[in-house]
Amino acid sequence: MTDDIAVRAEGLTKFYGAHRGIDSLDLEVRAGEVMGFLGPNGAGKTTTIRLLLDYLRPTAGRVRVLGLDPRRDRAALHRRIGYLPGELHFPGRRGRAQTLLDFFGTARGGVASSRVTELAERLELDLSRPVHAMSKGNRQKVGLIQAFMHQPDLLVLDEPTSGLDPLMQQEFLALVREARTAGQTVFMSSHVLAEVQEVADRVAIVRAGRLAAVERVESLGRRAVRTVEIHFADPVRAALFAGLPGISELHVDGPVLTCTVDGKLDPLIKAAAQHEVVDLLSAEPDLEETFLSYYYHAEGDPDAARAGA
Numbered sequence: 001m002t003d004d005i006a007v008r009a010e011g012l013t014k015f016y017g018a019h020r021g022i023d024s025l026d027l028e029v030r031a032g033e034v035m036g037f038l039g040p041n042g043a044g045k046t047t048t049i050r051l052l053l054d055y056l057r058p059t060a061g062r063v064r065v066l067g068l069d070p071r072r073d074r075a076a077l078h079r080r081i082g083y084l085p086g087e088l089h090f091p092g093r094r095g096r097a098q099t100l101l102d103f104f105g106t107a108r109g110g111v112a113s114s115r116v117t118e119l120a121e122r123l124e125l126d127l128s129r130p131v132h133a134m135s136k137g138n139r140q141k142v143g144l145i146q147a148f149m150h151q152p153d154l155l156v157l158d159e160p161t162s163g164l165d166p167l168m169q170q171e172f173l174a175l176v177r178e179a180r181t182a183g184q185t186v187f188m189s190s191h192v193l194a195e196v197q198e199v200a201d202r203v204a205i206v207r208a209g210r211l212a213a214v215e216r217v218e219s220l221g222r223r224a225v226r227t228v229e230i231h232f233a234d235p236v237r238a239a240l241f242a243g244l245p246g247i248s249e250l251h252v253d254g255p256v257l258t259c260t261v262d263g264k265l266d267p268l269i270k271a272a273a274q275h276e277v278v279d280l281l282s283a284e285p286d287l288e289e290t291f292l293s294y295y296y297h298a299e300g301d302p303d304a305a306r307a308g309a
Ligand SMILES: Nc1ncnc2c1ncn2[C@@H]1O[C@H](COP(=O)(O)OP(=O)(O)OP(=O)(O)O)[C@@H](O)[C@H]1O
Pocket: 016, 019, 020, 021, 022, 039, 040, 041, 042, 043, 044, 045, 046, 047, 048, 086
């Protein structure tokens, strides 16, 4: 382990009896990066996260987190990690959120109360309310505050935006960006591709207990298919565009062209520029489609798992 690797898993495997949780996971999270951990239900995300924290013991393989062995150095490691579990179980749930957060702060060696207040204000959480009376979304905010409040070296977040409304999801993403700016490392699982696309440097995709791919987020976007609609000043001929690389589903109706583009937009733009372009609409690359394509195509392709790593 070197200082520039925050998490290193080698052959990490967990079976629950005969049932596969995660199998032979090789993964590196670099210090200072935001890595999204994506996969469908039951893929093994929570199992992996719990292995990193020594809440589960691996069946095989090894893991180092912040240069430490999670089993041997558990207490020291947990002080340097901000962990948001997928399922929140708070001790003393009958108490006020403030009391609970004070308790967590003390356990982590003391946290400035101004930091807790600032986070609560940003997430619009009333700390005087008892946790047991809170909605799921507000309990999630308590979970986020306790993960972020001590400015840990590593944030490990299991489905962090679950239960948050869109405004609060944006605030959460702002917190993640600030954490990265401050040099913290973030490893977050998610089903929500858009949020991962917004903040992550790289994504790891797991499927049925196996790592399917590790990719830089930009390259996921570049690989995605997008739909393009171009309005010209005058009618154009479809033949001018039909042979361009990556173009399919081409329709030309007088001065309006629609098509899908797989890969680079540049050839289409250059061809279009030979005419007077009035308007151009390009639908966002659909990460969901890219993501799902891994489920169907990555199996049995070990090179895919290393692409972009
Ligand atoms: N305690 C357990 N006993 C038996 N099987 C388990 C246990 N916990 C998890 N599993 C199984 O391990 C596999 C991976 O589960 P895990 O919870 O890690 O997936 P996940 O990717 O986090 O899913 P989700 O997105 O639904 O939270 C699943 O098939 C699950 O049924």
